[in-house]
Amino acid sequence: MIDRLIAFLVLCIALGAPFGLTLVLTSSVLLNFVFFYPLFMSGIWMAGGLYFWYHWERHWAWRPHRPPQFPGQPLITVIIPCYNEADHGEETILAALGQDYPNIEVIAINDGSTDGTAALFDKLTAEHPRLRVIHLAHNQGKAMALRMGAMAACSDYLVCIDGDALLDRDAVSYLAAPLIHNPGVGAVTGNPRIRTRSTLIGRIQVGEFSSIIGLIKRTQRVYGQLFTVSGVVTAFRRQALAQVDYWSLDMITEDIDITWKLQRENWAVFYEPRALCWILMPETLHGLWKQRLRWAQGGAEVFLKNLLTIWSWRHRRLWPLLLEYCLSIAWAFAFALSIVLWLLGHAVALPPNIQVSILMPPSFTGMVLAMVCLMQFAVSILIDRRYEPTLARSLYWIIWYPFAYWIINLFTTLCSFPKVMLRIRRQRARWSSPDRGIKELS
Template sequence: MKERIFTKIALIFMLATPVAALFALGEEVVLGFLFFYPLFMSGFWMAGGMYFWWHWERQWEWGPDRKPPALPGDPLISILVPCFNEQENVRDTLHYALNQRYSNIEVIAINDGSRDRTAEILNELATDHPKLRVVHLAENQGKAVALRMGALAAHSEYLVCIDGDACLDHDAAAYLVQPLVQYPRVGAVTGNPRIRTRSTLVGKIQVGEFSSIIGLIKRTQRIYGQVFTVSGVVAAFRRRALDRVGYWSLDMITEDIDISWKLQRDHWSIFYEPRALCWILMPETLKGLWKQRLRWAQGGAEVFVKNVHDLWTWQHRRLWPMFAEYCLSTLWAYLFAASILLWLVGQFAPLPEAIRVHKLVPPGFTGLVLCAVCLMQFTVSAFIDQRYERNSLRNLFWIVWYPMVYWMINLATTLVSFTKVALMGQRPRARWISPDRGIHNQPVERSE
């Protein structure tokens, strides 16, 4: 109890001290950080993405005649598919999982206490496909428990985990497992999710976001050695690595972020494999987007609070850059919110000059430069990503709306989630509900 109270006080102090210090240095310093930090990170991600492309990606064979990656020894791959109320999507998911070009696979579907026809559909499919096995849980236990049960039932050292509404590309499993076979210190490989739901502005912006933002971040983090999180919708794991860290935690709202940090704290590496394509469903309404991003933000905050005590030792020094990036991003969100609040209050009431915010516009031409760099980032990512999705440059028209829609949502979710986690007591068991999966599902595009 005393430790939790000390942690909460320390977190509040960690947030309040840098915000107060920056305001004490003056309004120009605050505005400079608010506008130059995104500018720096955008350039950092572009540089990392281009280096990744130049060093590895441009040399990879890609096209309709490419051969599936060779796996020495032809090892068995276990594909785990946790399902909860997936009657609308699970047939497609299992169809693509079972039809991998790499033939030595088994597919394990875990029905996590679904209340619709998921169990009936899974049993029906299992009678027609000898490579499919089904595990039924009596009641909903959460994705972490479902994955644990699937791992226990699997016969392979290599586990490919996908969501019950995701569709794997025909070579995705082999691409995910290849680094695990080649490098013994790789504990996990994260894939390349592609968006199927794109019938609204929210959906279309996400198509560009997953390439221009998430794709570049994953490439850059892979270069400096630590990945903040694997993609929960498509990732592969080495069973021995999972066993060493105790598998997925039962009380974390985002099991993918938590397992990524657990593996890297145990000195396992995580790779990013952009050729491991997986077509996924995402929210297309602001309400659904808010719930999803709030969950993601809360998951990041929970992992931060869980690990903040143990990261200061020299043996965890490789996690420091990732830790610093998260701290600066959170500081930026709180500072931006404080600036808006102080500016609004200052319009109606007198404030001490030390904390008064006279304007919310960037100094000099920073705003114009930020817009130009933002468009440059989108262009670079579209160039890198065009091999994986046809006509990716068309997404530039929609992605220009990203700062207006997503920055504000991400800012708000960071504020709400970090404050909630900092004040939270003991975490309950994390269980899932069926998310918003969009309005219209576009057919899966096979990679060419």
């Protein structure tokens, strides 16, 4: 309970600035924080993304397409944890086996699937000698499946992907290169690209992964630490995993947790945008809500877990991540408070300094937010067009970006953070089949 009490105090401090100033001054301070915090973060992400592009990516664009070459061609293991992947498992495994890098093995873990996954994997094992399959009798969760795959691997370099992800032909080479060339690197996260685009929700996520998630990872890499690797495609050094005792079994998002565990032990985590991986994403509101709620809950769990352990000077590079997370939580609760004050103002007479008369931003503020949103997407097109030439076609759908990202983040934070704070003990995290979209991009 001590860690929860301290987490509550930290949250109060984070909320105290906008809330306290609101009570002392006017409600305009609260609304300014609500409206201008996304604007400020967009500026940070654009600046960080452009610096990453200028410092690294622009040089890659001038060179012929040659994936990295490694002396001696060390063995690289691709680990694929699967649960009920009879529909997508075969194409995922074949894409992993079809890498241009020659010295590769693939380990698929069937985590107690209840469909035809086991029979499919056994058939593929008989046809492909570089494929090994581990069958678990019961659903143990993705973290346990990854542990089993890592312990069974013969390589020191492990590329972990989801059971519905399609690796680009050179993805393994790009992911393994920083691990092989830099002994201080513990993990390298790749560049997921969306292939489900039959609905508005799917198309919005195409822009989101470029103009938000891609820029965030570039920016965080510029100042040295990542909040999370992409659980769908990341390479790990097995020595680093062993040092931090592999993936935690009780965290709902094992990718966020393993990122912080590695960085607490001073392992570097890189972002490699050339390591493309085509993924399926939810295309319904229900599926998107479940996914984002799980992400928000996982972030809250990692925040609570690490709050008492990162205050030594050796962990100072993690402090900006914690500050950014606290501000995002403060923004969600500030937005909620402004809604409450607006509703109360219609029922009772509130003091003028805390009365919220309008929730929508003024026309000028709204225009600035819209322009910054379009600028952010333009920057993402500049950076990501070499990986996805048709990205500009999603420009029309980016008008829905504030709703798709900030509003969903608002409600998932409000639902998940109190749940994590009030939970007495964590249980084993197990998975279920997610929403995989309706129609794939050919």
